[in-house]
Amino acid sequence: MVSIIGWSRIRSPWILYMCTGACNACDIEVLAALTPRFDVERFGILLKGSPRHADVLVVTGAVTRQVAPRLKRIYEQMPNPKFVIAAGTCATSGGVYWGCYNVLGGIDKVIPVDVYIPGCPVHPQAVIQGVAKLLAKLQEAK
C-alpha cells in the first residue's frame, strides 16, 4: 500500500502555486512551464487550486510582511508529506528587493524549502530541472 502511494506520488505530483509578492515574471514563467512548449504535464504534474489537494508548493517572490502568515497557513493546510519549491532568486533570498521595508526575504524564513531554483526570472527549463530534482528526491524518500 505504501509503495503504491509512493509510486503514484512520483508519477503524478500535484502542485499548488503561490505568489508571495513577486513581480509576476516568475509567475508567468512557471505558468509557461505548464503550457505546450515546455509542458511539465508530461511528468504528470497538474496545477491545483486548493492546498488540501497539493503535494508540492511552488512559491514565487520575496515574502512580504502581509503575506508571511498566510504563506505559513497555506503550508500548514497541505497534507503530509509535503514539499516546497522556491522558484526564482527572490523566493530564494529576497533578491532585488533588499532593503525594502515591507520585504522579509526568502521564503525559507517562513517555511522549510526542498528545492531552490535561482534565476530572475526562472527559465521554464530551470523549473523543469528543479522539478526533476524533486522527483529524484521523492524516489529516494520512497
Place this chain on the structure above:
Amino acid sequence: MSTYKIPVGPQHPAIKEAFQFNFELDGEIIVNVKPRLGFVHRGIEKGMELRSWVQGIYLSERICGICNVPHTTCYCIAVEKLHDVDVPKRAQYLRIIINELNRIHSHLLWLGVLGMELGFLTFYMYVWRDRERVMDLVELISGNRVTPSMNFIGGVVYDITPKMEMAIKKGMDYLEERTKYYKSVVLNEPTIKVRTENIGVLNKSAATDLCAVGPVARASDLKTDVRFDDPYSSYDEIPFNLVTYSYCDVFARVLVRVDEVLESINIIRECLDKLPSGPIMKKLKRTPPPGESTVRVEAPRGELMYYVKSDGKENPYRVKIRTPTLANIPAVCEMLKGYHIADIPAIIASIDPCYCCTERILFIDKARNKRWIWSHSQLRKYSLEWYENGGRR
C-alpha cells in the same frame, strides 16, 4: 430578502497579485464593490531612494514582470530629462521595438488568461504556444526571456544585428498570421461571445469620469494613448492607428487588444525598415543635476507615470510611480455593478489587472449566519456550470 457580502481575495494570494474586492450582493446581482489594496506592497518607492540611479533601473524593472520594459523606459527617460539630453536616434528606435515586443507578449498572455477564465482551455494553450515566439525574439536580443534589461540611462544596452532583424521579421510574419486567426476565433466563436458581449459595460462618460486608461478606455471609445498624445522616444515618426471600439463591454476590450497586437507588429516592421545607424548609447554622468521630471509612457495596460526628483546626490530623492492597473480600479468597480457572480472572473480579467487575486472567496449569508469559502477554481467551476444551465439568457 438576504444580502450577501463576499470578500474576493486575498487570503490566498496564489497565482495573482493580491488585492481584495468586497462584494455586496442582492441574490446573484452585484450591488456594490469595495476594493482594498496593498497586499503585495513591497516598499519599492522607498527602496528606490536607497539605491543608486543605475540600480534603480533594475528595481523598476521588477515592479511588474509582465510590463517591465515600459517601466524601465519611463524611468530612464525621466532621468535623461534630469540630465537634459536626448538619447541617440538608434537607441530610441530600439526602445520602440523592445516596447512593442513587450506589448505583444503582454496582450497575448492576457488573451490566453481570458480564455482560461472563460473555461476555454484549448484557446489558452494555443495562444501561449504562439506567445513563446515573442519570448524567443526577446531572448535573442537580450539573452533573457521576460526581463530584457534593455534600457539604460542614456540609451540601450543591446543592439539589433542584421541577422536578428531577419529573425524578428520572420517572427512578425508568423505572429501576424496567428493573431489574425485568433481574431477570427474571437469574432466567430460563440463560447467567447456569450461570455463577453454586453458584460461589464463601461460607457464613454463613465470611463471619462473614472479616469480609465489604456485598452479599457479605448474599448469605451475614448481616444487616449500616450504614444499619440504625448509621443516619447520617436513614436511621432512611426505611423500607426489608434484602435478604439464603441461597444464598451468585455468583448470590445478583447478586440482592442487583439487589434493592438496587429498594430504593434506593423510598428516593429516600420522601425526595422527605418532603423537609423549610429551609436546606441550616450555616456552620461553618474548622478544627474538637481531637479525634477515627470514622464508618461503607454504600458500595455495603459498610462504609466514616473515622477523623479534629484537633489544632486548619489540616490534619487524621490521616485513616485503610478501604474495603469491602479488607475483602472475605480472603473472595474463600476463595471461590476449590476452583473452576476458568474461574470466576476471575466470582468476583472478584462482590465488585465497584472492578474488580480480572486483565488479564494468567503461567502457570508447574513440571514442564516453561515460562512463558506470558495477558491478561485470553484468560483470558475460555478460560473461555467451556471452558464451551461442556461444562465440568464
